[in-house]
Amino acid sequence: MTRIISGIAGSRQLASPAKATRPTSDRIREAIFNRLQARDLVDNKRVLDLYAGTGALALEAISRGAIYAAMVERDGQAAAVCVKNNVMIQKAMEKEGFFDQVTKVVNKAVASFLSTDDLEYDVVFIDPPYEISNEEVSANLTALIPRLAKDATVMLERSSRTGTPELPAELLLDEEKSYGDTTVFWLVRA
16 A cells, blocks of 8 residues: 655555556655655655656655645546545645645646646656656656756656666766666756
């Protein structure tokens, strides 16, 4: 069962669509957010969660102090779960007196969203299904560049078996960390 690890909505259980998603494990999410918080990259930041699945990454960020989170999910069943989880976390935040966070769920393909969105993001989570090709991931990274704030961080999660996708010249690999079958790539603007 996926849950919010920490923050204002910590320990809340998230719904998950049966077999439609592969949520980031609690252990990996905790490691990701420990790193982000150590670098002051969550509080008052704008977050984009591409291939959102359950919305766990974006909602974890909201629970820990992000001010805006967009969850982009093409699969209709998974997008409906994102909406359900979003409503639950927003209610938990409001119950604790936090009303300023803005969240939205977008039921659209990532490429389509990136071609029409006009906001800038401080933190971007990209956790595509493992069957998504590295070529598609690279194309999405290129399309993402205009959406990145000056000091943005991009966290890309891939299967350890798929190798490193080609990065656009505007992004640099800051760090690579493996967790069993999963590799997390930390990217920053060049």
